[in-house]
Amino acid sequence: MAPLLAMGVMCMGKENNLMVEYLRNNHRFADLFNGGLFAGKCVVKADELDATSENYTEFSVPPADKAAGASSTINTIPRSRDVSKQLKNGATLRILAVEEQSSIDYTMPWRCMNYDALEYGRQVKDIQHLNKAQKQSLNADEFLCSFRKSDRLSPVYTLCLYHGTKAWDGPRNLKEMMQFGSDDERDLWEENFFDYPLRLICVNELQDTECFTTGLRELFRIMPYRNDKHAIAKFFSEHEEYEHLDEETAMTIGGMIDATKFINNKERYEHEGKYNMCLAIKEMMEDSELIGIQKGISQGISQGISQGISQGIDRGISLSAAIFRAVNAGLTDNAQIAAKCDCTVDEVEKIRAAFGL
16 A cells, blocks of 8 residues: 655656646636735636747857858747736736746746746737738838837736745845845945846745635645645644545645545545545545554564564554554654653654654
C-alpha cells in the first residue's frame, strides 16, 4: 500500500500544469481576478471572457562576426503565457493573463513586464498593418509610424500566482531588482525611476479566502498544509465542504497534495457528481496506520527472536500502533508521545525513525 502522502518535493512542472489547466475555466479565471485584484467584487464576468493567443515571438539580432565576413541573422525566440484571456465589455477590450509559479523566480517583475510589452508590441503591429491595408488617411506624422493619433491599445493586466511551499522572498516590483548605487545622488535617481509593480498573489500568504467564490477557495485554503500529512488530515476532518467538491477541484487538490489513492480511485468517492475528499483522506490515514502496524509486527517478531522472548512480538505490535495513533492525532513532541504510550523517549525515537514518522 502507498503511504498517505509523498513527502518529497513534487515536480514543479506537474504543479504548474495542474494550476494552468484548472484556471483555463472562465469562471475560475474570473474568480481569481475578482478575488485577487478587486477584493471579491464581481468586476470580471465569466461570460465576457474569450480565449486569446498565449504565444509571442521575440526577435534578436546577434552581432555579426566581422572577422569571418558574416552578416547578422535574425533569431526568433518563442514566448508563451501560462493562461491569457480577453475581457470584452461592449466596445472595451482588456487582456488578462496569469503566470503560474511553484518556485521563486527572482526575475519575475521583469518577466511579466516583458510579456506585457510583447502584447503591446503585437497590438501596435496589428494596428499598423490594418492602417496600411486599409490605406487610411494619415497625416505626415501618422504616416511615419502607421499609427493614428486616435488609435488606442487594449490594456494588459498580468497576475503572478505563486503556489510554492517557501515564503516568497523575491522582488515584488522592478525597482527591487535595480542597483542604484551608494553615492549621494542615489535617492534622486531612485525617486525618478519608473517602476513596474508585480501583481503577486502568494497562496501561502492568503489570510482570507472568502473573497473567492469558486473551487479556488477550497484549493487555496488547503495549500499551506500540503507538506504536513497530519495537518491535512486534521483540516479535512474539520471542514465538511470538502465532502462535496466538483471533479476538477477535487482532482486538482488531490494532485497538489499528492493524494494518489483518491486520484486512482476517484469513482469510489463520487456521489451525484460530487467528490468526498474527507472520506478519501480518512481512509488513507487508516492505510498509513495499518502499514505502521504491519511494520511493527515485523519489527516485533525480529526483536522477539533476537531476544529469545515472545513478549517482543506483542511489544512491537502494541507500541508501534500506539505511537502511530499518537502521531496521527497531531502529537509531535517525543516526550508527550512517550507519556501517552507508556514507553521511553528512546523507544519513541527509534520507532519514529524506523517508520519515518
